[in-house]
Amino acid sequence: MSANAPLLSIRDLQVTFRTDDGPVEAVKGIDLDIRAGEVLALVGESGSGKSVTAMSILQLLPSTATRTGSISLDGRELTALSEAQMNDVRGREISMIFQEPMTALNPSMRIGDQIAEALRNHASMTRAEAHAQAVELLRRVGIPEPERRAAGYAHEMSGGQRQRVVIAIALACGPKLIIADEPTTALDVTVQAEILDLIRDLATERGTAFLLVTHNMGVVADIADRVAVMYRGDMVEVGSTTQVLRHPEAAYTQRLLAAVPRLPEADEVQPAAEPTAAGAAPVLSLTEASVTYRKAGQNFTALDAVSVDIAPGEILGLVGESGSGKSTLGKVALGLVPMSGGELRLFGEKVGHGGVRGRAERRLRGRVGTVFQDPGSSLDPRATVADAIAEPLIVHRASHPLSGRDRAARVRELLEAVELPASYASRYPHELSGGQRQRIGLARAIALEPELIIADEPTSALDVSVQAAVLKVLRELQERMRFACLFISHDLAVVHEFSDRVAVMYAGQIVELGRTDDVLLRPQHPYSKRLLASVPVPDPVVQADRRLARLTTRSAA
Known part of the structure; x- marks a missing residue:
């Protein structure tokens, strides 16, 4: 050549x-x-x-x-x-680096063994030689303590470290x-x-x-x-x-x-006046919230005395790197992760230890909608679109009693609200594009007309044009229904475009909180x-x- x-x-x-x-x-x-x-x-x-x-x-x-x-x-x-x-x-x-390292790595194999396997598939070497080369590859891609990490498993690493391992495997044979x-x-x-x-x-x-x-x-x-x-x-x-x-x-x-969202320059936006205090109680209030995990005999703090409120109708963007505590905070709000300390209030009522329980808590939870990062995995592949959207109406039928005919009519209304034709009700998730599946997720999230939506990376898996369309639908729904939203994302331009205020998380704490322009254009x-x-x-x-x-x-x- x-x-x-x-x-x-x-x-x-x-x-x-x-x-x-x-x-x-x-x-x-x-x-x-x-x-x-x-x-x-x-x-x-x-x-x-x-x-x-x-x-x-x-x-x-x-x-x-x-x-x-x-x-x-x-x-x-x-x-x-x-x-x-x-x-x-x-x-x-020719090697391949895949989008999601957790699906590319074998959860039951040690990291070093997975890299060594790639080496021995294409080169004649002993196990010891392959292991030594695996450790060197981990060092080359910037993994700290490569000898120790080679003996560990994928679930013990951060997302960035797992992606480096995938790159090491791709590099193995040069x-x-x-x-x-x-x-x-x-x-x-x-x-x-x-x-x-x-x-x-x-x-x-x-x-x-x-x-x-x-x-x-x-x-x-x-x-x-x-x-x-x-x-x-x-x-x-x-x-x-x-x-x-x-x-x-x-x-x-x-x-x-x-269609690409962009952060403006700081001098393009004038500093905004501080908002006046809202008279209504926050829809979500966390006070000194802490979450501690026990791992390998040691305590790991995921949330460290976090306090934050979301006002009615407000969109709070939550940003920070992997492991900062963003998703943990969202799971605490949804009741999916127990707190080791602090207090959670939904719509002014204390939830959890010393607060409402049972049916009363369930009624509060019915006022909260959820939009997940990956619409494909959050939808049952065996259920039709109609079944997926109607699921919250069935789970909370005590507070939202509807006949089968009324539920079907409500499904049609929700499809129209997210700009999809009523004929999609009979389709299955695999028959839809990523953007269409995410719109189904939005329709399901607003089925009970929630006052608060927790959106965890709702557009990260979408290309820019589809992302723009989904964000447009979400914004129009929010303006029409006036629900509050905890918007968790690592796309800062999207957060700037969509949020009223922004909280920055680092090492389990909120290190900066304020108006969107102040935090993202004039960070302190x-x-x-x-x-x-x-x-x-x-x-x-x-x-x-x-x-x-x-x-x-x-x-x-």
Whole structure:
């Protein structure tokens, strides 16, 4: 292969799926090149063909797919290889980093054994040699105490550490190309920044090529050399990151970028006056709330004397890195995690020890709705959309008595409220897109007309255009129904767009709380400042300066 020849070359790739409704063209004759040491971002909304293209490279398409065209690696035609030959290519020459590390890692195997297994599958070495190499790989990807971590399990690590382990496995055999499918979607911005720095270092120092499949334009601006934009199976635009993100030519690329939420500059927003004190009791009030876990003979504090109120109709954004206590606070509000100290009040009434119990507590809980991060796992795959939405009405039928006919009518109303046709009532979750499933989650959450909704990362798994549509529906519902909302998210731009106030959590405590513009544009606490500095922006020129400042600060520390 000549020095200027691409490492990976795709020509006229077409992929068609057989379905009960006839053939579906998922990829329509695309061309794409990736060179050694290059990070190429493949972007587009759900259904654009990004993942199908990535799986085509690895020859991992389902049996219902028909593929034509050429895919060559280092001049070797991959489409002509047998399954046994492709098994040798996978891992040794092409590796994969998956979106969710917990599903990519075996929970019953030690971390070191999983990395060693990848090594021994493709190289002749003893168990001791493979283990030593596994420890070295953990050290290379920045895992502290690699010897101890190699003996541990996935559930004992944070999300960022698990993603580093997945990267270590992908690196094990020194592949020429790594396909990274949404590698930072589930990570908070500080951990995301560390993973992006690691990927960039690997591309620069080892010459590893990366195909980065993502919907995060800030991530693209941070590390990609070039961008390829897909829409409904077509490649609509390919160019340098600066060209595509700053001067997009395709109308679809322009729409995609317009849907990206962005934090404004501090001087673009005038300081807001302090809100007047609300006369009504808070819908949610936590006072000195603490949660302590017992783990491996030691106490671990997840919440440390946290006090916070949410007023009627208010949206409180809750941000912070993994392990800061955000989700624990949300679970305490929902009654899913017991407090070891402190007090919880819902709608002015104390809940739990020394407060309301039984039916009285159940009636209070009926005034709280929940929207989960992953709509796919929160919906019963065996239940229709109608059954899923009607479930709260059935569980709380004592306080919301409805006949079967009235429940069906209510389901139709709720589908209309989240801008889905009534005909979707008979569908199953697998027949819906991610955005449609999340709208079903919203419909279920508002079924009892709640006064408070707990939304835990409700849009993190969605691409930017679908995310914008879901947020629009959520905002319109909130303005119409005036429910309060605890909005937990690691996307600070979305939090800024959606919240009235913001609380920043770190190490189980709220370190900063105030008006959204004050906290996210003029942060006072050092951790808040570090959090904001880690947010990638979808402008490669601005992001290059931010990355340099971040690395300089890290080196100085």
